[in-house]
Amino acid sequence: MQTKILVVDDEQSMREFLAILLEREGYYVAQAENAEVALKLLESDTYDLVVSDVSMPGLNGMALLARIKTTTPETAVLMITAYTTAEQAVEAMKLGAYDYIAKPFKVEEVKVLVKNALEKSSLQKENRRLKHEVQERYSFSGLVGKSKKMREVYDLIEKVANSMANVLVLGESGTGKELAAKAIHYNSPRHDKPFVAVNCGAIPETLMEAELFGHKKGSFTGAIADRAGLFEQAEGGTLFLDEIGEVPLQLQAKLLRVLQEREFRRVGGTSAIKADVRIIAASNRDLEEQVKEGTFREDLFYRLNVVPVLMPPLRERPEDIPPLVEFFYKKFAQFSGTGEIITPCAMKALMSYPFPGNVRELENLIERCVVLGNRVVSEDCLPPQVVNFQAGTVAGGVVDLPEGGMNLEAYLDGIEKRFLLQALSRSGGVKKKAASLLGMTFRSFRYRLAKFGMEDD
Incomplete structure (x- = not known):
């Protein structure tokens, strides 16, 4: 897109001179004989740079500069005058002008100033775009779904984000x-501070303490220099401890001390380091069961579990599969245009499948289809276990155990929920009739609905 510049000057000869000069440099140039005309042009179009005289009848250049920075702060402004003073220059810069140039000026000087002003403006726009993209990405758009269970997650994230809990x-x-942890961080007052994530299950026990708290030079073999740990890297922000259940008991005690005292020591260090860090932990294991087994400290569990956020498995929110398919398709596909992105048969297969790998598994399936060059997600690009699962359950037969194994509980839950939904659909939502269709008592039917969080849907 061609760069647009607006030249504002009450002297026609100066306007035309600057317009010819800048057009030769490849810019699109519009002209305005006063500030009032300039403001109308700025209302109807977007300009990357305004080159304005200071002394003009009516609204002067300084007033124009102030208006521009109020309405379109991303527009760069270069001021030109025949009567330059230090006070004027300071005032112009305070109001947001990129620079200030006095008449008579050299042509090359104008070219350089214009080029630099546009480069700075472009950089500022890109920084704003990236910041907006990060905030938008982690506000809630990374968490896709409009089901009741996901709405509950969004509500809880909004409530907890502004606290230090x-x-x-x-x-x-x-x-x-x-993604939930990032949504909490980027919607909190700490959003402009670091978000540091670590998978505790991926770090060897012998290195975990140094990884979290850092170490002093010579504290162990290989410690050839002082090194800051993840707590220091996350200072002022959020530390996300994924798979917290994998942390050994000895280190759990040190984590508890950090949570209680808000300070820690590097490995081999003697001085305490303050820790202004919010902790978000996560686990796919039953931590309460680990507490009973003695593999997870009860006091640490209660310190971490101030606000629990439960992420529902995909099999419990099949209504979110269509928007997730669209989200991932747009993420991976480079194809333009609108229209069908998935065939009805493929969608039926996905809706029937229990997704033991949850949203990550669905994301991988859609990426697979795109990588294979499919402009539309069809059964042809879905893996056999997805298509065969649907075929087996529809026919009432038994699906062969996949070579890679399967999550039997998830499989059976998926079948059960699918038939509950079908019975409700065929009965028009009348639960007693739906229970009768499935050959069970109304009480048993309600129990099964509650099991999947469907009682109030």
Whole structure:
């Protein structure tokens, strides 16, 4: 897109001179004989740079500069005058002008100033765009779904984001626990501070303490220099401890001390370091069961579990599959235009499948289809276990155990919920009739609805 410049000067000869000069440099140039005309042009179009004289009848250049910075602060402004003073220059810069140039000026000087002003403006726009993109990405758009269960998650994130309370995000693998943690961070007062994530299960026990708290030079073999740990890297922001259940008991005691005292020591260090860090932990394991087994400290569990956020598995919110398919398709596909992105048969297969790998598994399936060059997600690009699952359940037969294994509980839950939904659909939502269709008592039917969180849907 061609760069647009607006030249504002009450002297026609100066306007035309600047317009010819800048057009030769490849810019699109519009002209205005006074500030009032300039403001009308700025209302109807967007300009990357305004080059304005200071002394003009009516609204002067300084007033125009102030109006521009109020309405379109991203527009760069270069001021020109025949009567330059230090006071004017300071005032112009305070009002937001990129620079100030006095007449008579050299042509090359104008070219350089214009080029630099446009580069700075472009950089500022890009920074704003990236910041907006980050905030938008982690506001809630990374968490897709309009089901009742997901709406409850959004509401809880909004409530907890502005507090300093520790949060424990629970859920099966692939349900989006890290996305929930990022949504909390980027909607909190700490959003412009670091978000540091660590998978506790991926760090060897012998290195975990140094990874979290840092170490002093010579504290162990290989410690050739002082090193800051993740707590220091997350200072002022949020530290996300994924798979917290994998942390060994000895280190759990040190984590508890950080949460209580808000300070820690590096490995081999003697001085305490303050920790202004919010902790969000996550686990796909039953931490309460680990507490009973003695593999997780009860006091640490209660410190972390101030606000629990439960991420629902995908099989419990099948109504979110269509928007998730669209979201991932747009993420991976480079195809332009609108129209069908998934065939009805493929969608039926996805809606019937229990997704033991949850949202991450669905994301991988859609990426697979796109990588294979499919402009429309069809059964042809779906893996056999998805298509065969649907075929087997529809026919009432038994699906062969996939070579990679399967989550039997998730499989059976998926079948059960699918038939509950079908019975409700065929009965027009009348639960007694739906229970009769499935050959069960009304009480048993309600119990099964409650089991899947469908009682109030």
